[in-house]
Amino acid sequence: MGPLKGIRVIELGQLIAGPFAGQMMADFGAEVIKVEPPGKGDAMRQWGRLDANGTPVWWNVIARGKRSVTLDLRTPEGQDILRDLVGEADVLIENFRPGTMERWGLGYDNLSKVNPRLIMARVSGYGQDGPYSQRAGFASVCEAMGGLRYVSGYPDRPPVRVGLSLGDTMAGFNAALGILLALEHRHKTGKGQVIDSAIYEAVLSLTEALVAEYDSGGHIRERFGSALPGIAPSNAYPTADDKEVIIGANQDTVFQRLCAVMGAPELAEDERYADHRARGRNQAELDARVGEWTRTVPAQQIVDQLSEAGVPVGLAYTAADMLNDPHFAARESVVRVSGPERGSLAMQNVFPRLSASPGSIRGLGPELGEDTDEVLSSTLGYDDATLAKMRERGVI
Incomplete structure (x- = not known):
């Protein structure tokens, strides 16, 4: 009704x-x-x-x-x-x-x-x-x-x-x-x-704080590709089967879980990546480090492992993917x-x-x-x- x-x-x-x-x-x-x-x-x-x-x-x-x-x-x-x-x-x-x-x-x-x-x-x-x-x-x-x-x-x-x-x-x-x-x-x-x-x-x-950022400090937000400036790791990463997987692990505890799945728990303690602002300052090299890992693993395996660990992850769906996805169906x-x-x-x-x-x-x-x-x-x-x-x- x-x-x-x-x-x-x-x-x-x-x-x-x-x-x-x-x-x-x-x-x-x-x-x-x-x-x-x-x-x-x-x-x-x-x-x-x-x-x-x-x-x-x-x-x-x-x-x-x-x-x-x-x-x-x-x-x-x-x-x-x-x-x-x-x-x-x-x-x-x-x-x-x-x-x-x-x-x-x-x-x-x-x-x-x-x-x-x-x-x-x-x-x-x-x-x-x-x-x-x-x-x-x-x-x-x-x-x-x-x-x-x-x-x-x-x-x-x-x-x-x-x-x-x-x-x-x-x-x-x-x-x-x-x-x-x-x-x-x-x-x-x-x-x-x-x-x-x-x-x-x-x-x-x-547009979030785009106007306020300029008004308060003269900052003009620029194009930044598939990520957001200062937000890392949160990007599209290549996989072993030539797909791209979207990972969002920019929160401290979530980043720790990502590092554990990557087999590199020490990255979470590294001063370059230990907190949100540090990861933002070193965004490019951190994205490259995550990409080195994702290139060695098939996309679905990454999705399964990170989902199990509580890390936001997914693929860029087409309409065909949506029609075949069990969550969409349920x-x-x-x-x-x-x-x-x-x-x-x-x-x-x-x-x-x-x-x-x-x-x-x-x-x-x-x-x-x-x-x-x-x-x-x-x-x-x-x-x-x-x-x-x-x-x-x-x-x-």
């Missing part, structure tokens, strides 16, 4: 950031009505890898559990219909460029007159105000502005990108968190509000979801896990407009003749 059962969400967002917030709402039981342009729908329907039948699969993840309604918001009639939907909704999510909703007469000032309890989550690259608010803001450039790109990669090479749209997803996550906080505020006051989730700020929030971290137009599709489960009111996946992404008639008739009372006329005019 989910803790958000009974909450109705209108999702206007497209691509990743807004729809990811909607995905989280749907995962936890909200009725998410995704409004899409007639004829073409959300561009996410075409993004990502294709399955064996030539159909993009990403849509089925980010739109899972949602209902699809087609509506042309560029027309006055489409805007009127949206206002009617808002009157029956709790939340509206949008990630158009700031000012777009206002141009359509659908800004919060207008919509809150229709429904004073409405919570409006607005996701954009740079926020709803400020000198950059009108810039186009994809995750790539906003991740750079938020500080992530500069510290990602190796010092002798240009910044690299994480192989995911991390900024979009984090902005969607912040929007979802904001919605939950606003629902609690509304529970106390009866009033809705606006949530302003900017991609660059979502990334900025992940916790159902990956589940298979079936849909009427295809067989089953494996995807990540709903997180976090709630003991009393867990979320669930209620279906793959919907076909374009498959719920238009049912939503407009059951929610707004439109009859078949009215729906047919609106379809003829291209409104739905």
Whole structure:
């Protein structure tokens, strides 16, 4: 059922950031009505890898559990219909460029007159105000502005990108968190509000003490490859079977256990490595010493030995590894979801896990407009003749 059962969400967002917030709402039981342009729908329907039948699969993840309604918001009639939907909704999510909703007469000032309890989550690259608010803001450039790109990669090479749209997803996550906080505020006051989730700020929030380090001492954190400066040993190390194993043994007692498994317990007493700061000062040579050992041992043997000793260790998993891992299987971290137009599709489960009111996946992404008639008739009372006329005019 989910803790958000009974909450109705209108999702206007497209691509990743807004729809990811909607995905989280749907995962936890909200009725998410995704409004899409007639004829073409959300561009996410075409993004990502294709399955064996030539159909993009990403849509089925980010739109899972949602209902699809087609509506042309560029027309006055489409805007009127949206206002009617808002009157029956709790939340509206949008990630158009700031000012777009206002141009359509659908800004919060207008919509809150229709429904004073409405919570409006607005996701954009740079926020709803400020000198950059009108810039186009994809995750790539906003991740750079938020500080992530500069510290990602190796010092002798240009910044690299994480192989995911991390900024979009984090902005969607912040929007979802904001919605939950606003629902609690509304529970106390009866009033809705606006949530302003900017991609660059979502990334900025992940940057730990990066700003404070500069402000307090002029330190600018630089790229450092697969480790963090001053944190050792904590890196990716080569193995005898040409794999890489990730070891995190930078705490004193954990480092002692690593040294014992390596057959070199004396390293834990060596003044160069005896405490956290000493290991940080001698990071390069310590990493080299650990690597000398890992090169002589197969990856799985390292994982087994260090796990037994209580040292954090693991391999860099691919999707294939996840589907074959017994821990993933035991916790159902990956589940298979079936849909009427295809067989089953494996995807990540709903997180976090709630003991009393867990979320669930209620279906793959919907076909374009498959719920238009049912939503407009059951929610707004439109009859078949009215729906047919609106379809003829291209409104739905």
